[in-house]
Amino acid sequence: MKVFAIMLSLAAAPVAAADVIHFTTEDYPPYNFRVGSEIRGAGYDQVLLMMKDINHPYSIEMMPWARAIALAESEPMHCVFTTAHIPERDTRFKWVEPVAVGRNFMVSHKNSGIKVADIEEAKRHIVGTQRNDYTQTLLENEGFPKIDLATDLKLTLKKLESKRIDLMPISEQHYIELLEKGIDLEAQFVFSEQKFAIACNVNFPADLLARMQGALDKLIADGTQAEIFETYDLRYSSFGQVAAKP
Template sequence: MKVLGILLSLAAAPVAAADTVYFTTEDYPPYNFRAGNDIKGAGYDQLIVMMEELKIPYSVEMMPWARAIALAQTEPMHCVFTTAHIPERDTLFKWVEPLAVGRNLMVARKGSGLDVKNTDEAKSYTVGTQRNDYTQTLLENAGFEKIDLATDLKLTLKKLESGRLDLMPIDEQHYVQLVKDGEPLEVKFVFTEQKFSIACNSTFPDDLLARMQDALDTIIADGRQAEILGNYGLLGSNVSALASTPASNP
């Protein structure tokens, strides 16, 4: 599905057709997800506010994550969101950030009985994640060897709940939403912390990138980002038992 941006005002500076920005994303609530025929989410809503205020033509398309991030890496004028800004990706893209800041939790099936308190202890177990997701890189860099890769996070979640996996790294806010939806999960420890951002192709025009960053800075400063995040339960939402737990150092 493709949601087309609209030029809102004739007063806007003219923009060449080549300056159309193509955004890709995945189904990853609460940051971006399908709601009937629409796309919604804390990252998506911020993007729409930014681009419509800039009066720049754009499109948004939802697709599997591996394809979404590959297009942003290889195609001019393409950007992907909501993307974790980790060191391994830093020089691959140009960044507009932060859409959010979050922690990544290592979770297990509720009632699994696993006694795992940190990264070193977790390495002896089979850990699953989505192929080409930032958590794959985090796991590999941390020295995990038993990594099960699936095409999407939903399949990884099914494997975890069926006992085919032992552990799974997942963003804290996604975890909160899954538990609200009744998924039988429990947190073992805080794995990492990261920014969530818009990642654009390395050839993306610097002047346009700066305009996008200015637009995001504005909605952060005037409180609209906080309002959007709050609409999706992302303000003050945390795993209370882990509120003071430092991230494990992979």
């Protein structure tokens, strides 16, 4: 397999023009994350290549998720990634997709003794998630009575480990990554399935959106997106188990 590498210098597009596209993102591996002063990830790399293809000025900034998505919703030239395209968000943004497709598991700490098979059983427990994350919307729509909100995913995970909460929804890929790091988690059931995308402001220029979608379509068609997924070891698991590396 060809080794896929992207240098940070690819992101050094001019940003002085009035029509600059402002991308916001969060620390959410493996889609976007920091390594030292650099941002990397399966979503981030696709954005870099798309913008290189359309040759349009842009910037990318990592920040807390609540601020990142709020800017995309309120500012005309802003887009946010990697964003779950759920029904509640459909008309609030314009979409470039799919950057990825994923599942969320409802997980517990491995030694908690908790066993739940579905959403109704999970409602008896305290469930934590990140404030303004799409999983908050999913939990609220399902009528979970005890939702604990934290400023970021890492804090929610700490609460789970310290048994301040009982359960939390987490992406399949992040679940696999945490298991491989030795974090004691146990998947209880598949909580949701969703498409991940770039979400742009509803007033974002239609011509630019079409060019970005065209660039993403090319990444998918020529196998580059799949190669990026390989780079970040994105793979599906048998439910509750880590998938074998190819």
